[in-house]
Every structure is written in C-alpha cells, then in structure tokens.
Amino acid sequence: MLYIALLVGLLSLFSCRTRILLAAPSAWYLGTRGAPGDVDSFIAFEQPIALQGVLNNIGVEGKGDGVDPGVIIASPSKEDPDYFYTWTRDSALTVKMLIDAFIAGDTSLQPRIEDYISAQAILQTVASQSGDLSDGSGLGEPKFEVNSTAFTGPWGRPQRDGPALRATALITYSQWLLSTGDDSRVISKIWPIISNDLNYVGQYWNQTGFDLWEEVDGSSFFTVAVQHRALVEGQAFAEEIGMNCAACRTQAPEVLCFLQSFWNGDFITSNINDQNGRNGRDANSILASIHTFDPDTGCDDLTFQPCSSRALANHKAVTDSFRPLYALNSGRAEGTAAAVGRYTEDVYYGGNPWYLCTLAVAEQLYDAVYQINKTGSLVIDAISLPFFRDLDPSVAIGVYSPSSAVYSNITAALRDYADEYVSVVQEFTPPDGSLAEQYSRDDGSPRSAVALTWSYASFLTATARRSSVVPNPWGASKVSSPPASCSGTSAPGTYAPPPIDCTSNVSNVAVTFNVRKPTIYGETVFVYGSDAALGSWDTSKGLELHAYRYTSSNPLWSGTAPSVMAGKSFEYKYYKTGTDGKTVVFEGGDNRTYTVPEGCARNVVQVDTWQE
Secondary structure (H helix, E strand, O other): OHHHHHHHHHHHHOOOOOOOOOOOOOOOOOHHHOOOOOHHHHHHHHHHHHHHHHHHOEOOOOOOOOOOOOOEOOOOOEOOOEOOOEEHHHHHHHHHHHHHHHHOOOHHHHHHHHHHHHHHHHHOOOOEOOEOOOOOHHHHOOEEOOOOOEOOOOOOOOOOOHHHHHHHHHHHHHHHHHHOOOHHHHHHHHHHHHHHHHHHHHHHOOOOEEOOOOOOEEEEHHHHHHHHHHHHHHHHHHHHOOOOOHHHHHHHHHHHHHHHHHEOOOOEOOEEOOOOOOOOOEHHHHHHHHHOOOOOOOOOOOOOOOOOHHHHHHHHHHHHHHOOOOHHHOOOOOOOOOOOOOEOOOOHHHOOOEHHHHHHHHHHHHHHHHHHHHHOOEEEOOOOHHHHHHHOOOOOOEEEOOOOHHHHHHHHHHHHHHHHHHHHHHHOOOOOOOOOOEEOOOOOOEEOOOOOHHHHHHHHHHHHHHOOOOOOOOOHHHOOOOOOOOOOOOOOOOOOOOOOOOOOOOOEEEEEEEEEOOOOOOOEEEEEEOOHHHOOOOHHHOEEOEOOOOOOOOOEEEEEEEEEEOOOEEEEEEEEEOOOOOOEEEOOOOOEEEEOOOOOOOEEEEEEEOOO
C-alpha cells in the first residue's frame, strides 16, 4: 500500500546504526525478519503484517464473525484472556493511526474509517453501568460487546480517556474532509459525535476514573494529557466550522494547570489521587507524550512534548526501572535499549514486557529527533542532562546548533537508541510476525492476548515516526501558560444522539429506563408494564433497576430492556420492593406511556422522576 511504500522508501534517511547492543538471539529469531539489529529489514518485513493485523480486527459487513461493521476488537482472543470486545480508547488510538496513514496516502483505508464513524455514533447511545448519553456519563464506559451492545460485567469504570481520544481522531479526519470541501458531512454527521465527546471532557475531567491499564482509580497523567489536547484542538476546530465549544475554551487552561501536578521534579508520577502504593514510574506517561506529540511545537515542558527536558528525564526514569526487573534485560546498561513493560509492580500474567510499551519508548525518541531537527536547536539543561549523558558521558549543559559536533552526535545517538528498542521488539517477535500483548520476562515468548490490535498499531506509528511521517499539529505551540493557581472547575455539557447511518430500520430497540427515586439500603426499584419485556404487568417479572450511579444528590435507578419492537407503544409504571424483598410500593399517578422510535437507533433512553 502507498503508506507502507512511503515508510519503506524513507528508511534510507537514517544513518547506519552504531550503538546496537543486543543479548544473544532468542529462540524466536528467524532470519527472514532480518539479522539481529537489522532494523530496516525487520521493518520492511513487519509493516505489512502489522497493518493487516489491524485490519483483521475491524468488523466488516458480511464477514460473519459477529463483529459489527466498524467495530474494532482488541484481540481475537476469546479466553485466557478474553479480549473479544471493543474498547473506546484502544479503538480511537487505532483509528487515529489509520487516519494518519490515510492522509499520508493510503486511500484504501477510508471505508474502514467511515465504518468506524458509523459504529461510534451507535456506541455513544448505548446505556451501560457507567451511565447513558442523557447526562454524558455513558461516554465513560470503557468497553462494549462486539455487536455494539453494553458489556454488563464488573469492570474498572468509568475510564475518561476514550472520549478525548475519539474526538482527536475524528477532528483529524474531519479536517481532511474540510480540505476536500465536504463541509456538510463534517457538520451534519461527525461534529455531533465530536461535540458529545468534548462536552464529556469539559464536564468530567475533574473527576477521578480508572487509568488506561484499568486498574487504578484516581487521576491519570495519560488521561489528563489527552483531555487537554482534545479541548485545545476542539476549540480551534469548532471555530473553524462555525460551531461552539464553550467547555473547550474555559476548561483547557485548568486541565493544563492540573497536568503540571504530575511532575515531581525528577519524573512524571503517572497516577495521583489514588492509593495504589506504586513508585509512579509507568509507561502511561510515555504513551501520553507520544499521543500529544505536536510536530510544529518545540521541546515544550508544559505539554510534556517528546523532546522536552521533563519528557526525556521521565523516559530515563521509566526505562531504567525495568532494567533490573526482567531476566531479558540482563546486561542491558543504562543508555541501551531494554524490554519495557507497564510499571514495575505489574503482576498481570506475571508482569511481563509489552510490545506496545517497548515501541512507545522508541517512538518518543523518534519524535524527539524530529522536534529537535525542526527547531534547529538542542537544549540540554540540568533536568535532561542525565538522559543525554547516557548517550554521551562528556556532554555538558548548553544550547547547541546544528553545526556543532554535539548536536550531530547526540541526534545520531538518539536515532540509534530508538532503533535499539525496535531491535528488542524484533528479537522477541515470533517468526510469523504476529504481535501479542506481552512477551515473557524470562524467555521472550508471547504472552497474554494474541494479535493485539494496539500492539500492531504501535508498531506502525513508531516506524512512521522513524521515517519522519508525522501527524498533523494540534495547536500545542499556541497554548498559553496555565493559571497561577489551579481551580477544580467543570462545564456542564449538553448531549444528543448523533445521526446514525444505516441501510434499513432496526426491528428491535434496547430501551433504558432511568428514574430518580430516593431509597434506603435494601430497597430495590423496578419497572413493569404492558409489554412482555416489562413483565406484562406481572410484578414478579418486572425489570429490576440498578443503583450503580445512585448518589444522595442524584438518586438514579437504571435498567435496560434489551429488545423491544420498534414502533411499539406500551404503558409502564415504577414500583419498589421493601427491605424484606416482598413488600411492593407503587409510584402514584397514571400509567406512563412510551412509543419506541422507528429508524436506525438501536438504543434509546427514557428519563423519569418517581411520581408520589
């Protein structure tokens, strides 16, 4: 494909590698992938495999695997572990890679991008344990079934990075559409999705949630960084198309102010406002840096750009933390590439290195080289000096121009250092080029979910940056300094179901009932009615509601009837059972009535208040 050809063709821009330090080749090495350390050959081998791996994990009409068109699964693995779901975050990061590749010239990817947009319009309306679209809370639901229905099992929810990442991806694609003159599609079809997501970020950024690893409930650096980016580019985009994003304008400075809280003077503490007991060094922070990379911005510390002193010091702190941890890293000294995982306390599947984390640390270095060359200045200060001395022990604090030997030597060493991390991935990639989630800390064999979409996407973004194929800027260079003191503000948002593209009307609709009713512990609220889905007026068969989001200020009970015939009208009423589970108390007033809408919508929400 043109994108792959472009990347391979640009490989010659980089000089021969001089710093490769590898352990003995593992049992997973096969010569067809290139000799150990032959990064160019490995990339040429792996790029088409990685791209096809991504495309294999996207639902296509008529494929027959139960995955809705445009839905991106995390992995085809259905057991040990079961990743046969779609995550908002993973999907947004993946489609952003596809959009960037499409803009770079691979026009074959556009149908997949359009399918993704249609799928997200549906998923935004799905009510879940995180909430629903009426107040935006449902946008924080981290994952869904592959048929675009709610995942109802226990999980770390909400997760607040997905809406920001989806907005970023769709803004990028919309800007391309605008350049072709297709303003009407942007405004009528895509902006409603983006608007919901930006409103969610503006309203909920100041509330805790689970991090990208779905384990820590607190404030995550990755989440806050991508939220700030979304608000900044969201404001500019809204103005470009004549729309309004008040939350973008008012909240972005406060989010940037809060972002500074994660810097502890030495590295980025990746999670705060939590009780996780970790040391704070986490690939979370490196992933944040590469996904907020702005090619038009210099080495800015405020936004933690890849070449910034903070980001480079953090790179060293995170990568060094894994050197003594894994048997694979034996003999890999500071300043040479090592296998990198999520965080040192990780125990998931034994706590192994991850392909996407190892590739992320390479990508940050490629980004840094690009930014340094773009600005034409290498700045070494007290914060970044230890990082640079790993590459050249004699280097000193200073500002170096491209004509200096220090500049030439350091930028070459940075490229070589990045290549070494790609060589680590090469060493532990199986002969068929498949990339799982993890590779064993002891022998490098694949672990956990197979054919992980995010692993493939990470390979493609890292190698694109190696070839100086970079994403569009997002406005980091125009960001003003944050306020002197931070305020925990928010901006209540407004939400509306986005238009849904479909070829025929749906026959059955999932109807979610929300009712506000103060209760005491042990009481349960139900809804019943004339439709069979609501028990046909039989209280023993009523739909039980749940208090997942119940608070004293918002005593919300919620439940979903998964399949009610479109166009059908029915009557219904709420009742509650007492603490004994037997006593029934009905709400007052007349029976309520509802008509299920006909059309493309698969999910609708009815919001009520208990009638006394």
